[in-house]
Amino acid sequence: MSKIFELPASARPADEVPLKYGVVLYPGFQALDVFGPLDALNSLSLAYPLQLYIIAETLDPVSTKPPDHLNPAGSDFAQFIIPTHTFDSVPPIDVLIVPGGVGNRAPANMDGLLAYIVKIYPNLRYLITVCTGSGLAARAGVLDGKRATTNKRAWARTVDLRPQVTWVAHARWVVDGNIWTSSGVSAGIDTIFAFIGEAYGEEVASMIADFLEYERHIDSTWDPYAEKYGL
Numbered sequence: 001m002s003k004i005f006e007l008p009a010s011a012r013p014a015d016e017v018p019l020k021y022g023v024v025l026y027p028g029f030q031a032l033d034v035f036g037p038l039d040a041l042n043s044l045s046l047a048y049p050l051q052l053y054i055i056a057e058t059l060d061p062v063s064t065k066p067p068d069h070l071n072p073a074g075s076d077f078a079q080f081i082i083p084t085h086t087f088d089s090v091p092p093i094d095v096l097i098v099p100g101g102v103g104n105r106a107p108a109n110m111d112g113l114l115a116y117i118v119k120i121y122p123n124l125r126y127l128i129t130v131c132t133g134s135g136l137a138a139r140a141g142v143l144d145g146k147r148a149t150t151n152k153r154a155w156a157r158t159v160d161l162r163p164q165v166t167w168v169a170h171a172r173w174v175v176d177g178n179i180w181t182s183s184g185v186s187a188g189i190d191t192i193f194a195f196i197g198e199a200y201g202e203e204v205a206s207m208i209a210d211f212l213e214y215e216r217h218i219d220s221t222w223d224p225y226a227e228k229y230g231l
Contacts, residue, residue: 005047005211008203014048017200018094018125022053024113025081028066028103032185033130034081037097037192043208044196055090056083057112066102067109087116096124100131100151100185114140127179128195130188134181138162146176151184152225169231170223183223190217 021041023034041050056062065071065078085091098117104110117140121127129137134150135158137143144164149171151158159167168174173182173191175198182191193216197205209216 003046005207007047008201008207010203011047011201012199012204017048019049020051020053020091020093021095021097022055022085022090022093022120023097023099024087024116025054025056025062025083025099026101026103026109026113027063028070028101028106029062029064029099030101030131030185031064031079033099033101033133033188034097036186036189037128037130040189040192040196040208040212043211044200044204047204048200052084053090053093054081054084055087055116058086059083064101067106070102070105087112092123093120094125096120096127098127098129098133098136099188100129100133100135100154104132104136105157110136110139117142125178126195126199128188128191129179129181130191131182131184132158134158135161137179137181138165143179143181146179147174148176148179148181149174149183150181152223152229152231153184155229155231170226171220172217172222173220175220184225189214194218194220 061080061082063078063080117137121142131151132154134148138161147166147168149168172187180191180195182188193205193209
């Protein structure tokens with residue numbers, strides 16, 4: 001069988017890297033927050049035996065369409081993902097990805113997800129949040145005393161959720177211990193490549209980025225949107 005990728009000599013071996021990934025979903029999640037990082041990991045899985053668990057409150061399909069009160073146009077334009085596990089049934093994972101999205105402005109819908117983050121975090125190797133997903137991690141209390149960032153357009157609303165977090169306004173992404181938080185939406189792609197570089201090797205990250213023809217921002221402090229929104 002031919003190989004898509006020939007791993008560079010500097011690549012870390014499979015027994016040293018995270019292999020089991022989970023992503024949590026809720027109605028109104030932002031599609032690119034999920035599929036940007038996952039597509040990089042899809043490609044990485046051609047070189048490493050990765051496993052993916054799609055996690056939600058139930059096994060019902062989860063839509064990018066937010067709740068009606070957050071959808072004033074009444075649009076039905078949306079995509080659906082079928083979860084593989086619920087918060088109660090998912091096996092142990094190494095990395096949890098928490099996306100943002102308009103849907104997380106509906107706090108009553110988040111209790112099960114927040115409880116899952118609280119429960120799983122002590123056993124994770126890494127937690128990665130994208131966009132306002134950091135607000136969910138903050139509400140769960142796992143960012144207390146940590147440096148973190150979030151979507152700059154949603155800055156005030158998100159940072160007000162948890163003053164115990166040291167919020168970093170000017171950042172494409174922030175790393176504090178085993179927690180990686182990204183700025184808004186597309187920043188999650190740069191964040192996952194930086195994470196791949198750290199966890200699997202920088203040559204591996206470059207190889208995957210070239211495969212996807214993606215030109216990375218490699219400076220975590222590059223953030224024109226902090227300036228755009230006066231932060």
